Amino acid sequence: MALDADEEILQDFLIEAGEILEKLSEELVELEQRPDDSDLLNAIFRGFHTVKGGAGFLQLDALVSCCHSAENVFDTLRNHKRKVDSDLMDVVLQALDNVNAMFEQVRQQEEPTPAPDELIRALDRLAVPASQDQPAADATPDAEESEPVDAGAADGDITDDEFEQLLDALQDNGEEEQGSGDEISDDEFESLLDELHGKGKFSGPPTADKAPAGQEDSDPDLISDDEFERLLDDLHGKGGSPTEPSASKPAAKKPAADKSPADKKPADKKPEKAAAPEPAPAKEAPAAPAMPARDTAAPVAETSVRVDTKRLDDIMNMVGELVLVRNRLQRLGGESEDEQMHKAVANLDVVTTDLQSAVMATRMQPIKKVFGRFPRVVRDLARSLKKEINLEMHGEETDLDKNLVEALSDPLVHLVRNSVDHGIEAPDVREKAGKPRQGNVVLSAEQEGDHILLSISDDGAGMDPAVLRRKAVEKGVYDQDAADRLTNNECYNLIFAAGFSTKDQISDVSGRGVGMDVVKTKISQLNGQISVESELGKGSRIIIKVPLTLAIMPTLMIKLGDQAFALPLVNVVEIFHLDLTKKNIVDGRECIVVRDKVFPLFHIKRWLVKKNGEPEPENGHVVIVAMGTRRVGFVVDQLVGQEEVVIKPLGRALQGTPGMAGATITGDGRIALIIDVPSLLQHYG
Structure with missing residues (x-):
């Protein structure tokens, strides 16, 4: 190398x-x-x-x-x-x-x-x-020669050996006609290409039998760089077929009489060669239409440039800082009565938003980069499991941040493998159930506002809630009484519990109960949500919702006492004002009933803000947040409003704090902690 x-x-x-x-x-x-x-x-x-x-x-x-x-x-x-x-x-x-x-x-x-x-x-x-x-070696040289050449002629392709012969012919022709190593003319070069593409084979150099004796000592560089580039372009455009080396050598020695009259060069082009028996006129031969266009077209300007991804990340960080400055100026502008100040801040807002969108667009990649590996994954897994499976993919051109594309790769591969292994039944089982022998797995992606929706669905056996409840009790996830109270959707989400698996036997594909747990953890780290829908005998569907980008996050700003916090907007379902005296106690936990639905109630202030003996408020704002199919209510003191924030990592002293995803700077210049809802509930709830 x-x-x-x-x-x-x-x-x-x-x-x-x-x-x-x-x-x-x-x-x-x-x-x-x-x-x-x-x-x-x-x-x-x-x-x-x-x-x-x-x-x-x-x-x-x-x-x-x-x-x-x-x-x-x-x-x-x-x-x-x-x-x-x-x-x-x-x-x-x-x-x-x-x-x-x-x-x-x-x-x-x-x-x-x-x-x-x-x-x-x-x-x-x-x-x-x-x-x-x-093997082909048993065939005669003539048979070896004729088959590849005829095949190439059918497709109008040039073979590798013909390409070598063309270079030899250019050298021989140039030495005989120029004698001093000058380049071959454009017309002669085109006529050789016409001969190759018109005939589909190479008939040999025009004067192969009359090569000068001193050929070895001549200058071999007889073809110009531009002509060589055009030749390569034409070869790659057509896609030549490789042939055995033995097939090429006889072709170079074919008698000159085999050439058609169309291969003769015009007398006025090279008068000294007018008497030669094998001239090739480019003017009479039917030229390939692509060649003249390529020769005469103006050079195409480069429309792309390679940029290191670190530079894009640096630019994105600077845009994030600009967003924070914009937020600060908007807050100051709102307090000012100067009309010119309002206009300037409004213009800055527009420009910053456009710049943010443009920079994000440079980081965007189609999710096809992830989807592209699944046909092979499904094909190989179906072969090993003796199943017949068809994979459909939709929305492959949906764009999202390059970091998300890389981060989603492994979770999606696991979910697709899970659908093939757990979801789709064996062909005989499907046939007995009145289904087609071939199962169907559908992978789709679409943009919904500032989020991407991904779904993996199959028409397999679906999930049985009763089996899931029994497995949950066997593995100690729930006791029998709690398992009996689980809804079907809650049963389906049990597959994301650590160590939970419905497989009785462990294989190299699945059965250890770690895959889906890792998938859920990874999606949560991406500020995303994952949920499951299933119907016994009809199939299952897993839905993933992730933000378009991880760099800038829309949040709901709240206050607990004097301290500001940010709740990721992706988790927020609804907000309402509540008389806290009307709460209920179920299993020792505070709950509220909203539209005949029961939501557990959590006071974030009790967890995160030190209380100074102040009494419990009688009224409060409740923010209903979602994690998959689970809904809970957070009680907060004050709602500030929606704000785009730039996620900053926590300092060394705060790293690893449960319930905290990072920090940001608010519009009034203060620091706000970003709440990690799943981690918060897991640790404190």
Whole structure:
């Protein structure tokens, strides 16, 4: 590997190849569902071909070898010489896993480990047409030559060997005509491309039999950089098919008489060559339409730039500070009677909001970056569990903060695996229940205000509340009396309890009761909510609600005595004023009844603010907050209003304080603590 390669070239390769490999993972699983889709076959072929080309430039031989073998398989498939089946896809997906592993090694500046020889041999076997029992080496050289060439002609593609011959032809032609290493003319270069793409094969250099004796001593750099770039563009656009080396050599020695009259060069272009038997006129040959357009078009200006994510984070932090200054000026402006001051603050508010939105947009990524791995996850898991499962994905272009995209990856993978393992039944069981043998898992994302809604649903067996109650008692989560009082929704949410599992046997997929607990903890850390809906025999649905970004949070500012606190607005359901003398006591806990619903009542002031013997108020503001399906009422002294805050980490002395998610600076310049509702209730409630 060229570890000392230019860093910019290496980074360009890592970015381009990384995107291609992500797409290949999706396309390969999709191909198994649509094995006869020629566009998909060509796209996968071009993907491996492009990665191979970039790896070859950087001398990553192990990566080149694996991609080349995979490329051969898809050349055979797209020429209809073999059918796509599950066994073939197993081998190809294994090859992609090896390519990804090598790619990660390159990213870490390590020498890539070659793919196992057994895998390369398996790919080579699959590259042989299904009709042939013996390897392709048993075929005659003529047969070897004709098959790939004809296949390329059918698609109008140029092969790797034809590309090599083209370079040889350019060198030979340039030496004979120029004699001094001058570049080949544009018309001659185009005529060679026309010949290749018009015929679908290469007939050999125009004067291959009359090469000068001193050819080895001539200057080999006969093709200009621009012409070489155009040639590469054309090759990658068309996607050439690799052939065996033995197939290319006879082609270069074909007699010149095989050429059509359209391949002759015009006499007025090179008068000294008018008598040559094989001139090739570019004017008469039917030129490929893409080439002249590419040659004459103005160079396209670069529309993107690579920026380090740390710089984006720094900009976001500065915008956060600007938001705090804006809030402070708004508070001061509200106290002023100066009209000009009001206008200036209003303008600052508009500009700050626009700037905040623009900076957030630079950090946004489509959730497709997470969704893209699920087709492969579902496919492999379904194969190992002997299930038939179809995965549907909706809302893949929904954007959210890059930090959230990374943070949601593992929880979503676990939830999808859970749906496949626990939710979807075996094909025979589904058939007996009157369902299609193939189960359905639907993954969707949509934006709702300043939040993202994610859902994972399946049409499997659903959850039985009675079984969940029994398991809760067996595992000591609840006693029998408390378990009997649980509603169905509360039973469904038991799956998030630590150590809780409905599986009787532990497997490498599930059964230990730690996965869903970790999922809920992770979603809570993202200031999100997770809830479960299910119907026995019909299926289940898990809904996740997370904010668009973690940097700036909309909150409800409250006061307990003289101290300000911020409640994340995502948890707030409703607010009302209450006569606290009308509260009830149930199981030793204060409760209130609102619209025939009972809510536990918590006095945050008793927990967080030191009391100085002051009497309990008779009236108070109650904020109903939600955590999944659970609803509780927080009693507060004063409601300040809604405010966007920038989350600041707590100091060393306060780090790890239960119920505190961080701190912020309010509009009046004071410090307010941000309440972590789940942690607060877990510790104090």
